[in-house]
Amino acid sequence: MKFFIDTANLDEIREAQELGVLDGVTTNPSLMAKEGITGRDNILKHYVAICDIVDGDVSAEVISTDYDEIVKEGEQLAELHGQIVVKVPMIEDGVRALKHFSDNGIRTNCTLVFSAGQALLAAKAGATYVSPFIGRLDDISTDGLNLIAEIRHIYDNYGYETQILAASIRHTMHIINCAKIGADVMTGSLSSIKGLLKHPLTDSGLEKFLADYNKGN
Ligand code: E4P
Numbered sequence: 001m002k003f004f005i006d007t008a009n010l011d012e013i014r015e016a017q018e019l020g021v022l023d024g025v026t027t028n029p030s031l032m033a034k035e036g037i038t039g040r041d042n043i044l045k046h047y048v049a050i051c052d053i054v055d056g057d058v059s060a061e062v063i064s065t066d067y068d069e070i071v072k073e074g075e076q077l078a079e080l081h082g083q084i085v086v087k088v089p090m091i092e093d094g095v096r097a098l099k100h101f102s103d104n105g106i107r108t109n110c111t112l113v114f115s116a117g118q119a120l121l122a123a124k125a126g127a128t129y130v131s132p133f134i135g136r137l138d139d140i141s142t143d144g145l146n147l148i149a150e151i152r153h154i155y156d157n158y159g160y161e162t163q164i165l166a167a168s169i170r171h172t173m174h175i176i177n178c179a180k181i182g183a184d185v186m187t188g189s190l191s192s193i194k195g196l197l198k199h200p201l202t203d204s205g206l207e208k209f210l211a212d213y214n215k216g217n
Contacts, residue, residue, distance in 0.1 A: 001179050002056070004187035005201040007165065008035045008046060012190040013053050019193075024056035026131070026167065026187040028087070028111070029063060044080060051081040059109045059129075061087035062097075078106045085128060087111050090118045095125045102126025109165060116150040123160040129185065134178075135168035144168070145177050152182045172196050 002023035005016045008031040016022040027050070032038070037046045047060045048101040060077045064070045070093055074086040078101075086101060087109045088094045094110070100127065101108045110122035114137060122130040132151060134144025151164050166178040169188035172195035178186050 002163075002185040003184065003193060004056070004059075004165070004185055005190060005193065006031070006169070006187040007189065008032045008037060008050070010049060010053065013050060016190055017054050020180070021193070022054055022056065023052055023185070024058060024085075024187075025050050026059040026087070026109070026165070028061050044077075047077070049080055049082065051083045053175060054083070056083065056211075057085045057107070057129075058083045058087045059087040059111075061111065062089075065089070065091060065093060065097050067093040071100055074101055074106060074108075085109050087131075088089075088127075090114075090122065096127035097120055098122060102128075110201045111167070114147070116147065116154060118206050119147075119151040119162075119164075120154055122161040123155060127162050129163045129165040131167040131187075133168035134174060135170040136164055137168075145174070145181065148178055148183050149181045167198060 003021050004026050005013055005022060005025040006026045009028045013025055032043055037043055051058050062070050062073045064073045075121035077086050078084050085107045088097050089112050090110055092104050098110055107128040109131055110127040110129050111131045113119050113130055113132045119130045133146050137144035137147060148166055165185040165187060166183040169175060169186055169192055172192055175186050175188060
């Protein structure tokens with residue numbers, strides 16, 4: 001399972017990279033705004049700064065909703081850096097653009113996916129990644145994990161190579177359950193990733209080992 005961090009915060013990206021388990025980064029306009037990164041030029045520079053920290057794929061989201069504009073903006077984003085994956089919303093013009101990018105060797109992440117039908121369309125259009133938002137589904141009393149399972153089933157039926165990128169991860173159990181179901185990638189906060197390493201028996205066990213070692217020294 002690939003681990004992506006879902007943030008535009010450079011310190012958190014560096015920390016996850018230094019942990020040695022980071023495979024990529026996802027961002028979105030809201031995450032950029034949260035870091036105070038505004039204006040086209042600053043946003044583009046920030047994508048390059050992220051690419052310079054990590055070795056893996058970095059999703060950069062288009063803000064256009066018209067086919068021609070999505071294509072133009074996506075091509076500009078892809079030219080920024082070899083690690084950029086163009087993030088395209090699941091709308092009609094977005095699906096057309098996914099096909100265009102796929103035909104032209106530009107990697108994509110289809111975002112704002114909330115149903116199996118949308119994920120099927122994204123795969124048919126040749127998306128590299130599809131991003132079902134499981135936390136936002138849970139927020140409205142709909143089982144987000146069930147969507148991951150449905151998409152896994154459908155993609156396996158037909159051998160689609162589109163990778164399932166479980167997004168809108170809220171906590172460590174989302175990550176563990178996505179891994180059980182077979183999501184290819186998860187994107188979450190640094191705290192959700194670091195939450196995986198915590199167990200009270202590890203802490204108490206280590207404390208005892210160190211105390212016993214120190215008895216003889
Ligand atoms: C995915 O790429 C999105 O950036 C993200 O996971 C959205 O998550 P949220 O529901 O926490 O905003």
